[in-house]
Amino acid sequence: MRTSSLRNAVRLALMAMAFLAKWAAPTFSMAPTPSNDMEMSFGKHRGRLISEIVEDDPSYLQWLLGQAEAAGPQLEASAHPYVFPVDLDDGRLLEISWRKGDDHEKVAHDFVTEKGLPEDNIPEIISFLKDIEQNRVGYRVDEPVSEAPSRQLLEVAEFVWKHFPQVEGLVSFGKYRGRALSQVVQDDPEYCSWILETAAKADSSDQLRQAAKRIQENHPDLVTQLEQWPENADGQTTVTCGKHKGKSFQAVLQEDTDYVCWLIDNIGDEARSKNLRALISFARRHADCRGGVEGKQAANWIQENHPDLVTQDTDYVCWLIDNIGDATGGVEVKQV
Structure with a gap:
């Protein structure tokens, strides 16, 4: 590799930098962006302020943060942001690539060894690498930009973590x-x-x-x-389903023994809700289920008319108990 070849490569780099600057020139909004805000430069919210997205679509930012956590290490480990052609005097067109932060001497040594070039070219190659990095010119050729982990994404994620940490919560x-x-x-x-x-x-x-x-x-x-x-629910645990929602287990047991006895007899261990299973477990330890005519009539009605609900939809069973009354000649549904 000769000095002229390096100069050709540098000229190509400068041409690439000019092309990228023109192609990726940012668009500026009329209103200035606040110092604690940032304008999105990609994705479905491109052009909007982060503060607006926090209010309108926090799930998108949460997704973005998750992508940043997963892509960050991969991006640093696998990206080749500097890839440039090298035109030799003998007519060969080679390509040199390296990562930002790589040891320039090792990159140069590996390059001349792989391409069969004299080692006295190493100082020129090192100087070339430094010049390119100082001009911050680089582009990927190993994977499509749309599929590669985005450094813009990482920058936005860092900004959100710093200025809008409540998004994650x-x-x-x-x-x-x-x-x-x-x-x-x-x-x-x-x-x-x-x-x-x-x-x-x-x-x-x-x-x-x-x-x-x-x-x-x-x-x-x-x-x-x-x-x-x-297993360990006590009387102060709160009910979260049915007509007694918001009451303690102990209060339900005292006010409506028929209800908890019906749960024991007809739902038992098949309850899908953990809270309902807890109430049943508590009732088994403390309820006296030897009586309860009205509750048993309601239970019989549900078993005869909706046998599948007992194991498949305990929330609806709760609703039925709320809306079933004891009437002469049987049980009637008071609300549909």
């Missing part, structure tokens, strides 16, 4: 969309139980898995409580 789906997950943990542990159980399934969404991961990492006491619900 928001629920991005379901009836609590937009609420803080920590508040949902306090208000509706049964819903959190559903998140954990559903996220464990193979076909669960990324949003559910991320929410489950945050519950497990930030609320281990709740996870332990949910795991122990059926």
Whole structure:
């Protein structure tokens, strides 16, 4: 490799830099971006401020953060951001590539060894590598840009982590969309139980898995409580299903023995809800189920008319119990 060849390569690099600058010139909005805000430069929200996306579509940013966590190490380990042609005087056109941060001397030595060039070219090659990195010119040829992990994505993720850390703590789906997950943990542990159980399934969404991961990492006491619900529930545990929702197990036992006895007799261990299983477990230890005419009539009606509900839809069973009354000549549905 001669000096003229290196100069040709540098000229090609400068031409590439000029082309990239023209092709990827940023578009500027009329209003200045706040110092604590950033404009998205890719994806479906391209051109919008991060603060707007936090309000309108936090699930997208949560997805982006997850992608950044997964792609960061891969990006640093596998990217070849500097790839340039080298035109030799003998007519050969070679290609040199390296990663930012690589040892320039080793890159140069490996290059001349692989291509069969004299080692006295190594100093010129090292100088060439340094010049390219100082001009921050580089492009990928080993994978399509659309499929490669994006450094822009990492930059946005770092910005969100720094200025909008609350995004990770928001629920991005379901009836609590937009609420803080920590508040949902306090208000509706049964819903959190559903998140954990559903996220464990193979076909669960990324949003559910991320929410489950945050519950497990930030609320281990709740996870332990949910795991122990059926066995260790006490009278102060709150009911989250049916007409007694919001009451303690002890209050339900005192106010409506027929109800808990019906749960024991007709749902038992088949309950899908952990909270319902916990209530049944508590009732088995403390309820006196020797009486209860009205509750047994309701149970008989459900078994005769909807036998599949007992094991397949316990929430609907709760609704039926709420809306079934004892009438002369049998049981009638009061609401459809």
